[in-house]
Amino acid sequence: MCGALNARQLAELAKASSRHEVSAGTILHDDGTYSNLLSGVVKLTRDLSDGRQQIVGFHFAPDFLGRPFEAKRPIKAEALTNVALCSFPRTIIDRMTDEVPELGRLLLNRALNELDEARDWMAALGRKTASEKVASFLLMFARNIDPSKHPADPISFDLPLTRGEIADFLGLTIETVSREFSRLRVDGAIRITNKRHISLASMAQFEERCGD
Amino acid sequence: MCGALNARQLAELAKASSRHEVSAGTILHDDGTYSNLLSGVVKLTRDLSDGRQQIVGFHFAPDFLGRPFEAKRPIKAEALTNVALCSFPRTIIDRMTDEVPELGRLLLNRALNELDEARDWMAALGRKTASEKVASFLLMFARNIDPSKHPADPISFDLPLTRGEIADFLGLTIETVSREFSRLRVDGAIRITNKRHISLASMAQFEERCGD
C-alpha cells in the first residue's frame, strides 16, 4: 500500500508505526488505529441478540484492518491464528489521504472489494446448497492462504477454524459441515489430517463444486 | 453530497451533469458515470450460472450509484420503479476527489455503509428464520422509502417488488414469502391492499419480529 507515498511520507509513516503480535483467540478491539495484517487470519463476526452468530468475513495477510467513521452495527474482529500487525495512528493516515489522493483511492478500492466479497457470500448464503457452500469456502480459503497467484494443484493448508466457526460462516450447523467434509473425503476431493489440515486434490474440480 | 465543494467546483459539476429518467425494468448498465438517485428504487443482483439469483442490495433516493474500478463479479443494477438520475462523467468526479479530500472521504464512507448493510443481510440470510427475514425486509423498506427520520407510526408504502424478487433477496421461495405475508396480515401486523401496498401497524413491533 505504500507505493503511493514519497520518501518523506514513508519515513513519517515508519516512525509512527508499531509492529506487534497477538495470539490466536485475541479480540481485536477498534482502538482507533489502522493496521496492516502481516501474517495470520482474522475473522469478523456479527451477532444476533439471542446468541446466534454469523461470521461476515475474513482477513488474510496482507489485508488492511480498521476503518474510519463508526460502524452502526458492532462487528467484532478476532484473531484465528497468531497474528502480526503493523499499526498506524488513524490521524496520520487520515492526514496522508488528504495529501495523497492515491492513498484515498486505495482505501476506497479496498472497501469496494470487501463489498464485492460480502455480496458473493450473500449469494452463497441465500442460494447455494450445503455442499456448494462448503466447497466455496474451502476454495476461498485455499486461494487466500496461499499468497502465490497460481498455486500448485494439490494444495494443502491448515484450517484455523473449528467446524462450528465454519458453520457460522456458511449458515449451517456443525453436523452438516462435518458430514460435507466426510463426503468430500470419501469422494476423494480432499484429504484430511488431524481434523484441521486439508489437501485439495484439484482447484479446478472445486470450482465446479461451487455452483457459480 | 455537494456540501464539500466550493462555488467554482459546484458550477463545473452542474455544467457536466445531466438529468434523465428511466422507466421501471430498465437495466442500468455501467456506462462509466456516477449518478445521484433523485427518486425511485434500484435493485442489485448477483446471478449464479444455472439461473439462481440473489438480490444483494437496493438503492433508494438520495443514494449515489456507480463505482470506480472494475468489479470482479458482475453485478446487475435494474430500476424497480421509474427512476430519476443526475449523472456525472467519472472523470470529473475522479479529478474532484483529488482536489477535495472531503469528497473522497464521502465516497469511502458511503462504501463502508454499504458494506455494513451487506453484512447485516449476511447475518439475516445465514441465521434468521423465514418470518424474521420477511419482517426485517419490510422494516428496512419502510425506513428507506420514507425520507423522514422519524416516520409516523402507521406507515404505508408501495412495494415495487414482486413476491419472487422478495424471495430472491431473502433466500426463500415465492410461496414462503406469500405465506409469511399472509401470516403477518392475519396477525394484524400489516394491512395489504392491491398485493403491493403495505401498511405497517407499528415500527416498534416490527423491530421485535426481526430477531436481532
Add this chain to the structure above:
DNA sequence: GCAAAACCTTGATCTCGATCAAGGCGACTC
C-alpha cells in the same frame, strides 16, 4: 500419565421451508 474439556463424527429422527399442484385475481389484447 490421567482426567477433563473441547472438538469432531456418525446415526436416527424431526421440522422448516421447498416443491408440486390447483385455482384466483387483475391487467391487457383483440
Add this chain to the structure above:
DNA sequence: GAGTCGCCTTGATCGAGATCAAGGTTTTGC
C-alpha cells in the same frame, strides 16, 4: 366479453438440513 398472461395465494407433500443422541479423538492442565 372472452382469452391470455403474469402474479399471487393456499393446500398437500417432500426433503435438505436441523436437531437429538451417543461415542470417538485431540488437546489441555495437573
